[in-house]
Amino acid sequence: MRTAALRRLWPLAALLLLILAIALAASLAPVVIQRRVVEVFILLIAVVALYVFAGNSGVLSFGNVSFMAVGAYVSALLTMKPTAKAVFLPGLPTFLKAAEWPTVAAALAGGAVAAAFGLVVGVPLMRLSGIAASIATFAVLSITYVVLGNWTSVTGGQNSLFGLPIYADLWAVLPWALVTVAAAFLYQETRSGLMLRASREDEIAAEASGIDVHRQRLYAFVLSAFFSGIAGVLYGHFLGVLRVESFYLDMTFLVVAMLVIGGMRSLLGAVLGALVLSLITELLRQLESGVALGGITVAAPAGLGDAVLALAMLLIILFRPQGIAAGRELAWPFGRGARPIASDKASGGEIR
Amino acid sequence: MNAFAQYAVDTVSVGGLYALTALGIGLIFGVMRLINFAHGELITAVGYGLLLLSGAALPVAMAGSLAIAVLLALAMERVAFRPLRGADPETLLIASFAVSFFLQKTLALTVGARAKGIDFLPRLGEPITILGLRLQTLQLVTILTSAVLLAALSWFLARTRWGLEMRAAAENFQMARLLGVRANRVIAVAFALSGVLAAAVAFLFVAQSGTLTPRMSLELVVIAFVGTAIGGLGSLVGAAVGGFLVGAASVILQTVLPPDLRAFREAFAFALVILVLLVRPQGLFPARGLKERV
Numbered sequence: 001m002r003t004a005a006l007r008r009l010w011p012l013a014a015l016l017l018l019i020l021a022i023a024l025a026a027s028l029a030p031v032v033i034q035r036r037v038v039e040v041f042i043l044l045i046a047v048v049a050l051y052v053f054a055g056n057s058g059v060l061s062f063g064n065v066s067f068m069a070v071g072a073y074v075s076a077l078l079t080m081k082p083t084a085k086a087v088f089l090p091g092l093p094t095f096l097k098a099a100e101w102p103t104v105a106a107a108l109a110g111g112a113v114a115a116a117f118g119l120v121v122g123v124p125l126m127r128l129s130g131i132a133a134s135i136a137t138f139a140v141l142s143i144t145y146v147v148l149g150n151w152t153s154v155t156g157g158q159n160s161l162f163g164l165p166i167y168a169d170l171w172a173v174l175p176w177a178l179v180t181v182a183a184a185f186l187y188q189e190t191r192s193g194l195m196l197r198a199s200r201e202d203e204i205a206a207e208a209s210g211i212d213v214h215r216q217r218l219y220a221f222v223l224s225a226f227f228s229g230i231a232g233v234l235y236g237h238f239l240g241v242l243r244v245e246s247f248y249l250d251m252t253f254l255v256v257a258m259l260v261i262g263g264m265r266s267l268l269g270a271v272l273g274a275l276v277l278s279l280i281t282e283l284l285r286q287l288e289s290g291v292a293l294g295g296i297t298v299a300a301p302a303g304l305g306d307a308v309l310a311l312a313m314l315l316i317i318l319f320r321p322q323g324i325a326a327g328r329e330l331a332w333p334f335g336r337g338a339r340p341i342a343s344d345k346a347s348g349g350e351i352r
Numbered sequence: 353m354n355a356f357a358q359y360a361v362d363t364v365s366v367g368g369l370y371a372l373t374a375l376g377i378g379l380i381f382g383v384m385r386l387i388n389f390a391h392g393e394l395i396t397a398v399g400y401g402l403l404l405l406s407g408a409a410l411p412v413a414m415a416g417s418l419a420i421a422v423l424l425a426l427a428m429e430r431v432a433f434r435p436l437r438g439a440d441p442e443t444l445l446i447a448s449f450a451v452s453f454f455l456q457k458t459l460a461l462t463v464g465a466r467a468k469g470i471d472f473l474p475r476l477g478e479p480i481t482i483l484g485l486r487l488q489t490l491q492l493v494t495i496l497t498s499a500v501l502l503a504a505l506s507w508f509l510a511r512t513r514w515g516l517e518m519r520a521a522a523e524n525f526q527m528a529r530l531l532g533v534r535a536n537r538v539i540a541v542a543f544a545l546s547g548v549l550a551a552a553v554a555f556l557f558v559a560q561s562g563t564l565t566p567r568m569s570l571e572l573v574v575i576a577f578v579g580t581a582i583g584g585l586g587s588l589v590g591a592a593v594g595g596f597l598v599g600a601a602s603v604i605l606q607t608v609l610p611p612d613l614r615a616f617r618e619a620f621a622f623a624l625v626i627l628v629l630l631v632r633p634q635g636l637f638p639a640r641g642l643k644e645r646v
Binding site: 059060086124125126127128130131132135136138139142143145147149152249253256258260303304306307309310311313314317318321 | 387432435436439440441442443445446449450451453454457458460461515570574577578581583591615616618621622623625626629630633
């Protein structure tokens with residue numbers, strides 16, 4: 001009986017162990033590499049957060065990066081030193097001017113405000129399906145970008161916002177990465193998660209079976225917004241500088257590409273997508289800065305990484321539309337009767 | 353009265369540019385349910401084509417860059433979108449995102465991401481006075497070009513065999529194929545046409561802005577995308593009207609909004625999209641045959 005429970009939780013346990021192992025290896029590595037790993041973990045949180053909604057519902061959201069932006073700015077405003085705020089944001093409302101919250105509380109607040117934003121836009125938007133839903137989430141992204149970019153008294157507008165406390169090191173980000181992956185897995189195993197996955201396979205059949213698709217999508221959207229917000233918070237406190245530009249199309253493309261390449265239909269896919277693509281971009285980055293080959297340094301042109309990323313995504317869509325993981329979770333490796341837990345009998349040949 | 357006429361000219365010239373871009377996107381969506389985000393890269397390619405051919409005579413440069421756009425559109429279809437034919441719209445949208453980013457980043461890699469100046473048709477910037485209105489020649493040219501192209505496209509779709517096939521394919525692709533419409537040809541013609549439209553937009557846009565960057569057409573495409581969504585995906589009338597509406601909305605918002613809200617006008621345009629999608633998910637001019645039957 002104990003093995004049955006273990007077996008059921010194995011896909012999660014394996015992913016958590018993988019992340020822990022990477023963190024432990026990174027803690028022994030030089031600081032430069034540690035910083036890269038922190039960045040990867042933040043992206044991992046963003047990709048898994050997107051997966052919670054898009055993977056389970058089958059509706060792609062282009063709007064999650066706007067939740068990252070909201071989380072990042074909320075936490076920035078709550079944690080920056082009042083003196084710094086007086087310099088950079090003289091027009092700030094008084095209650096924000098004086099605020100100097102502990103980092104964890106501010107992070108939770110960032111996630112909560114992002115989730116609330118998700119709820120507000122989700123109530124009307126989740127009624128839409130398919131391509132209309134994707135366009136509407138894209139509209140949310142653009143609205144957030146325009147508003148944050150011009151709301152100068154609160155966000156600094158087009159200027160960069162400096163002076164965020166830089167606390168997002170390996171040990172600050174690791175717990176959030178573990179919590180996000182665990183929450184994503186536990187959610188997809190709940191009744192609500194299963195109902196949403198049923199609607200992904202066939203929306204009309206799910207509705208006919210009494211599933212309130214609108215409501216289930218909304219739950220997932222809000223949860224997804226919360227963790228996207230957390231990813232944004234950590235990103236801000238990793239860089240120490242916020243620019244509205246960082247939360248627009250490039251970031252959206254990166255996160256969506258990671259999810260699509262890894263495989264949108266399983267948590268394993270989301271995690272693998274983030275890790276594998278980060279590894280590839282890191283290798284290309286090394287190439288760009290130059291590799292010594294027999295005395296001569298050969299450097300690839302700057303920006304090669306982005307082009308390769310786009311090409312990889314196109315190739316995956318063309319030749320392996322289900323992504324690397326192809327909708328599977330990790331199977332129990334010991335003994336017979338091993339089977340994937342998350343009911344992922346992928347029906348179609350396409351990503352949705 | 354005079355001010356009103358001035359606004360009307362602004363609206364029609366801005367709207368015309370958006371309508372042409374929206375039509376390029378709408379044509380492709382009609383025949384293969386693909387929202388082609390990479391349409392912007394066709395426009396960018398024409399811009400850089402003009403720069404490349406700036407030594408040649410003007411008609412040669414224009415014809416050359418038009419050819420670049422058409423060939424690029426056809427290549428895009430052949431390499432990236434043909435294997436995905438029949439995939440659902442979201443997959444196609446993601447694929448077009450990938451194509452768009454790939455072309456954009458490759459361009460940035462080869463010519464550099466920095467802006468380049470280009471002096472294309474400088475005489476269009478000169479003001480002229482008609483009936484007491486001071487107008488830019490470019491505005492008039494934009495309006496004329498849009499009108500001519502819209503008329504030509506309507507004629508093509510209504511009166512020619514290929515146009516008929518395209519409308520049939522937009523309505524019901526499967527049935528059109530059963531009745532002898534060649535899928536490959538009708539889609540290739542649509543892509544070639546979208547290349548022509550992209551070239552026209554690029555000529556007007558480059559003459560107006562005078563600068564080139566790898567991302568120059570992003571804003572244009574995003575706005576045209578809004579227009580297509582408002583007008584009704586898959587409907588060509590919808591795309592044209594939607595494009596005009598967005599142009600009109602941005603000129604009107606620019607004038608009626610108080611100055612400190614003007615920067616937010618794009619946010620209002622996108623809020624409009626959400627509103628339209630909620631009230632009429634198929635757009636203002638819904639295309640026939642889009643809703644899935646059960």
